[in-house]
Amino acid sequence: MPACDLTPMEYNVVIEMDAPKDRIGSILLPPTSLETARQQADEGVIAAVSPLAFNFDNWPEGSRRPVVGDRVLVGRYVGVTREKDGAIWRIVKDKDIIAVIEEAEAAAKAA
Numbered sequence: 001m002p003a004c005d006l007t008p009m010e011y012n013v014v015i016e017m018d019a020p021k022d023r024i025g026s027i028l029l030p031p032t033s034l035e036t037a038r039q040q041a042d043e044g045v046i047a048a049v050s051p052l053a054f055n056f057d058n059w060p061e062g063s064r065r066p067v068v069g070d071r072v073l074v075g076r077y078v079g080v081t082r083e084k085d086g087a088i089w090r091i092v093k094d095k096d097i098i099a100v101i102e103e104a105e106a107a108a109k110a111a
Contacts, residue, residue, distance in 0.1 A: 004047035006082070006089060011053050013066075013097065015074060017044040017081075017088040043101070044090065046070050053094040066094075071101040 006014045046068050054065040066072060079092035 004089065005084070006048060006091065008048050008050040008053070008091060010050060011094045012050050012091050013046060013053050013094055014048040015044040015072065015079075015090050015092060015097075016047045017090050019086075019088065042073055042076050044072065044074070044088075046072055047089065050094075064100075066097060066100050073098045073101065 004014055004016065008014050046066055049066070049068060059065065074090065074092050075096050075098060078096040079090045082089045082091070
């Protein structure tokens, strides 16, 4: 994972998004389709968390807060995207994170 040079403020979280596929099967996607895929990407790894993020007054007891390194799903088209050194970073509000992907599911998907 490339180093994240972004420090999130307020209730924001920085996520390193998965790179979009540049082809479907043997069909190479045009640049406009790749741009759309970057905006639609919805899975990535938390790279940085603001100290204020995930500090809700009534956090459910027994549940764990998302932390740096967790693989997560985020809403499509939310946040601000920044590309640097081949990595795609998205800054989103903590409430835009839909789910944490458990390790077993992430390992199965990577295989």
